[in-house]
Amino acid sequence: MHLALFIIFGAFCIAGALNLLLQRHPINSALSLIVVMTSLAVLYLLLGAEFLAVAQVIVYSGAIMVLFTFVIMLLNAGKEERTHGSKMAYVAGFPGAAILVCLLTFIFLSHKGDFAKARLGEYLVTTSDLSQVLFTKLLLPFEVTSVLILIAILGAVALARKEH
Amino acid sequence: MTDLHLWLIPLVPFAGFLVNGLVGRKAPKAVVSAVALIGALIPMLQVAWVVWNYHALTLPHVENLGTWIRAGAFHADFAFAVDQLTLVMLCVVTGVGFLIHVYSVGYMAEEDGYWRFFAYMNLFLFFMLTLVLAENFLLMFVGWEGVGLASYLLIGFYYTKDSAAKAGRKAFLYNRVGDVGFLLAMFMLIAHFGSLSFSEVFAKIGADSALQGGFLTAIALFLVLGATGKSAQIPLYLWLPDAMEGPTPVSALIHAATMVTAGVYMIARTHVIFDRSPLALSVVAIIGCATAFFAATVGITQTDIKRVLAYSTVSQLGYMFLGCGVAAYTAGIFHLVTHAFFKALLFLAAGSVIHALSGEQDMRVMGGLRKKIPVTFWTMTAAVFAISGFPPLSGFVSKDEILYQTFISPSPAGKILWAVGLFTAGLTSFYMFRLWYLTFFGKSRLEQAHLDDHGAAVHAHKDTKLTLEAEPAHGHAHGVHESPWVMLGPLVILAILSVIGGWIGWPDGLWGSNWFGHWLGAGLGTSEGAGGSRSLEFMLACVSTAVALAGWLVAHVMYYAKPELPERMAQSLRAVYGLVKNKYWVDEIYGALVITPVLFIARYLLNVLIDRGVIDVGGMAAGYTAQGVGALVARIQSGNIRSYAGWLALFAALLLAASYFGWTAHFWVR
Amino acid sequence: MVPIAYYLVLSAILFSIGVAAFLIKRNIITVFMSIELMLNAVNLTFVAFTRHWSQVTGHLQVNGQIFVFFVMVVAAAEAAVGLAIIIAVFRARNTLAVDQIDLMKL
Numbered sequence: 001m002h003l004a005l006f007i008i009f010g011a012f013c014i015a016g017a018l019n020l021l022l023q024r025h026p027i028n029s030a031l032s033l034i035v036v037m038t039s040l041a042v043l044y045l046l047l048g049a050e051f052l053a054v055a056q057v058i059v060y061s062g063a064i065m066v067l068f069t070f071v072i073m074l075l076n077a078g079k080e081e082r083t084h085g086s087k088m089a090y091v092a093g094f095p096g097a098a099i100l101v102c103l104l105t106f107i108f109l110s111h112k113g114d115f116a117k118a119r120l121g122e123y124l125v126t127t128s129d130l131s132q133v134l135f136t137k138l139l140l141p142f143e144v145t146s147v148l149i150l151i152a153i154l155g156a157v158a159l160a161r162k163e164h
Numbered sequence: 165m166t167d168l169h170l171w172l173i174p175l176v177p178f179a180g181f182l183v184n185g186l187v188g189r190k191a192p193k194a195v196v197s198a199v200a201l202i203g204a205l206i207p208m209l210q211v212a213w214v215v216w217n218y219h220a221l222t223l224p225h226v227e228n229l230g231t232w233i234r235a236g237a238f239h240a241d242f243a244f245a246v247d248q249l250t251l252v253m254l255c256v257v258t259g260v261g262f263l264i265h266v267y268s269v270g271y272m273a274e275e276d277g278y279w280r281f282f283a284y285m286n287l288f289l290f291f292m293l294t295l296v297l298a299e300n301f302l303l304m305f306v307g308w309e310g311v312g313l314a315s316y317l318l319i320g321f322y323y324t325k326d327s328a329a330k331a332g333r334k335a336f337l338y339n340r341v342g343d344v345g346f347l348l349a350m351f352m353l354i355a356h357f358g359s360l361s362f363s364e365v366f367a368k369i370g371a372d373s374a375l376q377g378g379f380l381t382a383i384a385l386f387l388v389l390g391a392t393g394k395s396a397q398i399p400l401y402l403w404l405p406d407a408m409e410g411p412t413p414v415s416a417l418i419h420a421a422t423m424v425t426a427g428v429y430m431i432a433r434t435h436v437i438f439d440r441s442p443l444a445l446s447v448v449a450i451i452g453c454a455t456a457f458f459a460a461t462v463g464i465t466q467t468d469i470k471r472v473l474a475y476s477t478v479s480q481l482g483y484m485f486l487g488c489g490v491a492a493y494t495a496g497i498f499h500l501v502t503h504a505f506f507k508a509l510l511f512l513a514a515g516s517v518i519h520a521l522s523g524e525q526d527m528r529v530m531g532g533l534r535k536k537i538p539v540t541f542w543t544m545t546a547a548v549f550a551i552s553g554f555p556p557l558s559g560f561v562s563k564d565e566i567l568y569q570t571f572i573s574p575s576p577a578g579k580i581l582w583a584v585g586l587f588t589a590g591l592t593s594f595y596m597f598r599l600w601y602l603t604f605f606g607k608s609r610l611e612q613a614h615l616d617d618h619g620a621a622v623h624a625h626k627d628t629k630l631t632l633e634a635e636p637a638h639g640h641a642h643g644v645h646e647s648p649w650v651m652l653g654p655l656v657i658l659a660i661l662s663v664i665g666g667w668i669g670w671p672d673g674l675w676g677s678n679w680f681g682h683w684l685g686a687g688l689g690t691s692e693g694a695g696g697s698r699s700l701e702f703m704l705a706c707v708s709t710a711v712a713l714a715g716w717l718v719a720h721v722m723y724y725a726k727p728e729l730p731e732r733m734a735q736s737l738r739a740v741y742g743l744v745k746n747k748y749w750v751d752e753i754y755g756a757l758v759i760t761p762v763l764f765i766a767r768y769l770l771n772v773l774i775d776r777g778v779i780d781v782g783g784m785a786a787g788y789t790a791q792g793v794g795a796l797v798a799r800i801q802s803g804n805i806r807s808y809a810g811w812l813a814l815f816a817a818l819l820l821a822a823s824y825f826g827w828t829a830h831f832w833v834r
Numbered sequence: 835m836v837p838i839a840y841y842l843v844l845s846a847i848l849f850s851i852g853v854a855a856f857l858i859k860r861n862i863i864t865v866f867m868s869i870e871l872m873l874n875a876v877n878l879t880f881v882a883f884t885r886h887w888s889q890v891t892g893h894l895q896v897n898g899q900i901f902v903f904f905v906m907v908v909a910a911a912e913a914a915v916g917l918a919i920i921i922a923v924f925r926a927r928n929t930l931a932v933d934q935i936d937l938m939k940l
Binding site: 002003006010013014017018020021026029030033036037040043044046047048049051052055056059060063064067068071072074075077089090093094096097098100101104105108109111112115116117118119120122123125129130132133134138141145148149151152153155156157158159160162163 | 835836837838839840841842843844846847848849850851852853854855857858859861863864866867868870871874877878881882884885886888889890894896897899900902903904906907908909910911912913914915917918919920921922924925930
Binding site: 802805 | 853856857865932933935936937
């Protein structure tokens, strides 16, 4: 059952990613990305990361992707035109990506035995486990991230403001 | 010890050079002349003062102005020294130099570049005085090079004239070849004696009486090479005839009286080295004798009055070398002194003739000038008799002394050298009287030549004035006129010296006291050869006089009594005549053997092959490579984000692969 | 029972698709989205490894997930700022095509 769930939602991920690649209109790509993110949330659950799964849905799909959608709407991004692009992207890029995927797959599969096998329901990490670490050992980085978000807000407002 | 302030002697002319060189162009002629004459007069007065103080001096009198080079154990100083030999040279250089400066005021009066001329003349005086006063080889070399430079500047004075520029360059280059010899000699001296100071080197040689031959011969031969370059002996004499392109006072001062005698002075100065090397002395003697003979033969066929005198100078310098070569250094120096008098006089008088004829130098169109320019005629006559060796004039005394010393010298070739020298004396007499007759006697050929055609080849050797007017000589309008007294004055003084100048060295054998020979010999530490006798000397003197008379007689016949004779002889001996007239084709031989290969190597091998082919190509290749690589690499910076991303992806993948498969792992492990 | 390796392979595939999308797409917003995709793939890797280390050492590990937490925070901030920049660039260039935004000076 674990395997079946994994395969289904893994397929959703890959399908969504491929759709992002193949769609011409950016809004379609955005929606596909939402599918990917939600499927990933399920996969996190399967791996025992409850807080992260929820955070993924709320933060990523719910906030970031909505932000993307707003911007697409704001800028009235239309269908992609066929622009004369750079050859180098195809010449160098595709081999690069291909090498990447083949290499990584090969590595991970050939060392399959070095990794453990995940069982459903074991080693669940709860929110309290996470907060134990976050608010004791990593208190400073936690506070710094809040400052970081503040700065990001200010920066975004300053950059996107209309010039008078 | 009295301080003679010897450094002032060269420095005043140098100051004159600076003043005239820097501000002379705008200054009025009178100022330029005054500066130049003061620059020549003051050294003369100072030399006179040295002579006045002679008895208070211990000779050699050295004044050291400070260290110049100090390198380890070696040091060379700015040191001036006076001894008898220096004093002789100083008197000649400053005295004759001053007279020629006075003469030049008149001769160069109408030239543009008047200021330049006098600046260079003062510069020449500065260097020559440095050469003569130097206490070590290095300072002498400074003067040596400097007079070469001044000679170049003055020969090429009419720099717009191509032949003059070439002649200046030729003189400098031939001098340079000789200077290599001087330099090599200096290097060997440093290597063997660790010093270049005359006193130290000579003391070391003197202390070691076993020192003979070997490297001393090498040093001496290198010095001889330098001397042949400067004093125009075989094989480096070819620049002197061409040097006649310069103004006549230059020929008088530099190429007759002073610069060309620097080689002889140098041999006399370094006689300590030469005395230890019989081989070198023989070489000197043979070179001197051969050059004397050779130049005299060429001189008898020349048609330009200055060329005759140039070859005569080469020939007489050969006599001086001959004198030094048989270790009769005082005789050689004595001939240097008397030669300075009559050769300078000859050149200046020739200049007066040329001036009278408004620029004509070719003897074939002269003649009949005796009545028209009497002062010039009589002074030149004195010089002609002096150089031909008629007693009791100065030339006879010095030349006869050399010939006598050659005859009685212990070297095996002495008699042969004497015979050749005697024959050359006859030739000397012949060509000088030839010049005398052609210039002053007979009917004037001047008007006829000018009537024939203007600007023909006959006018080829003109003493060109630096004006912008067209060429035709402005002689017709002026007519033949005597020179002004500013020019004639020096002529008269030199004529008097030519006549009586020999009397200070009248030989012992002919009932004289030879004051000069004994005085200078004591100073140098040499002695005249023994082995002769009074009667032998008297006999040889009579033979010399007879030969001189014979030369006069032949010239009289050929050029006065039967003027058509030279033509006929030239026709019948056409091959020989042609050979001699063209100076034995030596210039051409040198051109083919030396100059053409060198130019070929420079132009093709070095210029095209190496300079352009290798070095330029190498430099350009580096440039093009950098450009090419840069162009290639610049394509990465396209400004296009996607291409950047493409490169990023590719190289990230490669890095990953490399790190996994271990190519870079060993970098980290170590 | 799913071997962790499968999760890792999935993550690799997602990452490569992200790279490919980054290279292919011409709209700057889509390019940005592919960056988010890549970040997500990496997050999956971290979570998978947390599980791996928990099982290997025998007791609960949270470090990987802490890392994912921070990645999410930074990705959010970055998305905000990046989109603001895109808006500014759009105002200057009036185009969203990546190839036409190749001059530094706006």
